[in-house]
Amino acid sequence: MSHRSIDPSRLLGRIHELGEIGRDADGKLTRLAGSETERLGRDRLVSWLEDAGLEVAVDRIGNIFGIWNAGGVGEKPVMIGSHIDTVINAGIYDGCFGVLSGLEVIQTLKSQGFEPTRPIVVTAFTNEEGVRYAPDMMGSLVYSGGLDAATALEAVGTDGTVLGDELARIGYAGSHAPGFMTPHAYVELHIEQGPVLEREGVPVGAVQDLQGISWQKVTIDGDANHAGTTPISMRRDAGYAAARVITFLRDRAAASNTPTVATVGCIAFEPNAVNVIPSRATFTVDLRDPDEDRLRQEETALAAFLEQLAADEKVGISVERLARFEPVKFDPAIVRLIEAAASDRGLGCKRMTSGAGHDAQMIARIAPSAMIFVPSRGGISHNPKEFTADTDLVAGANILLDVVCGLATGELPK
């Protein structure tokens, strides 16, 4: 059985070429949204889109579109997207792999005389990472109507710049209204950024949902007494209370039969001295679950634990909500297309949950959407060590090719 295939060397060459843009003298790759280095990356992408004969459009929030209007002009397009902005000291695959694979798929279909019944569009969304400007996934959030463009453009960066000014400066303050094309369907190909596919030896992930996220900041107040002179029974030890929360969260998640994950990633003690009992402990709680009811249950269980802990340890506890996103269910029909494509090509495929946030979760508000994952070595991402084998990259792009062919020639399967 012979299959269509994208051009592996063209795709891999572009991934590595884009991966060199924004590398500093120390070899570190950083292309923050709206920055001068991101401008260079955007310019390169646009030149590739034009070389492929695509119509290039930019909307007000700086999202870039490469539109192939071959068939069904006026029909809702199949949209393939991701992002090309990066974190600080990034790897080369996160986001870029999805955008460049989208371009590769369209270029392959064009060159092979494929006749879609609707347009096919590749999109690079602005500021997915959210490192310089908050919130993250901003371009897709604005595109799907979840945030007003004018408000987003006023975002002040960590460096004091204003996003709208920076987009104008680098030439990417476009004129199209965000949301100007409503997708027929949206597909995003991405590295997993987690260890599951690699550990299980499965090359393709059919992503059926995306975890809801609950971020809280917990502050515990006790008394800063002398570590030598204060008997254990007289202590109000904020650090000990914080440790109780950390073990509670982890032990609860580990004991459950659910995909719930709980993480305490940040912590600080005050006054943070060897011989002083901590008067204050501040830490973050990151709770995630693909099921909204279960995520709420976890939040409730944490709140109950904190209330009991405050009474037991005679400490003050306050909680601040930092972020909250409901879980996203992707489109089952597109998930089945991904599974079918993998099966046709003899590739193992696993239905899975995305633990990270992606532009697809925003576009899912306005169009049937799903994601394809490929393995990440060691589960490492947002790091120069981020790596996916070339065979896995090419296999993922070919699955995307098949799925786009299906979406661009018929109605979505029910």
Next chain:
Amino acid sequence: MSHRSIDPSRLLGRIHELGEIGRDADGKLTRLAGSETERLGRDRLVSWLEDAGLEVAVDRIGNIFGIWNAGGVGEKPVMIGSHIDTVINAGIYDGCFGVLSGLEVIQTLKSQGFEPTRPIVVTAFTNEEGVRYAPDMMGSLVYSGGLDAATALEAVGTDGTVLGDELARIGYAGSHAPGFMTPHAYVELHIEQGPVLEREGVPVGAVQDLQGISWQKVTIDGDANHAGTTPISMRRDAGYAAARVITFLRDRAAASNTPTVATVGCIAFEPNAVNVIPSRATFTVDLRDPDEDRLRQEETALAAFLEQLAADEKVGISVERLARFEPVKFDPAIVRLIEAAASDRGLGCKRMTSGAGHDAQMIARIAPSAMIFVPSRGGISHNPKEFTADTDLVAGANILLDVVCGLATGELPK
């Protein structure tokens, strides 16, 4: 029954006067060892010693002595001591109360025609706090022969200065050899710096021993993976492992029937991001116990726990020793003198353990020594809120008066 008494207003007046020296524009009191503000405090103390008719001597490490040679010249002196250097943003009592009470006791005895059979000396030891120069309790450590004076004088401060240079600059690089007088007995009056006397409503503590201290720095290494994409079972979470150690130490100390205390005062996670599992957790462990065997048992129990934890959580754990002092047993005869003086005056008295380090633990190497504690409100010390009621200060100084009378007129009771 009438008792001798020190002059309350003179003692309290001096405590408050010295407590104003080194106060900055914001009202914060700081007299770091060898600093310009400490020079002012030393100068004031020396002027009071001279006004009281005492012979003033300074040794090579800057310890100041006010010597009353009234009786038994050539006999070993009774020494009363403490320190007048402070921490940053200090209270007015820590150390100064002991030195000024020593002066007060001698001045009282002189004015009342008391005839000691041996000299009585009040001493202010250099750099007890150890904030600017390490180690702490330096002056008494050098005086008792535990550290070579030349080495101590080369100590480089947190501000890059050299202690010997600073002592010369402020005029307190004396000529006497440290240890030039071997005490017959040593007594130190100090605020408790802990909550026990206040909580129990007891005005006098007869300090019979001083906790041994074990300081360790523990580093746990795991993997910095994504908080959303890494299942609980695949994590090597250094932060969780650190929390397990904190709860182990505290729960073990709380469950024991011993005075063991365990504190984790400092902590840091890396990379310390909300959505990243900590790859590294670094924290300090402060273990204290008045019994050396028990302190060793606690260290052994911690080491065994860490070994098991490393295996269970697949993390790397390394331990660095930061400090280790064996417990000190004070002289039982002096402790009995303190108890008898309190009883004579109708004051409640509790035998207790010092949880903090004091100059007395160093002088105990070369002479029978003990300490008298008075209550600290809220157990607070090293803080502007440090407070002891005037009645408690005066009562403590009168107990010191009685004890010194006893020590200066006879042999130590057996």
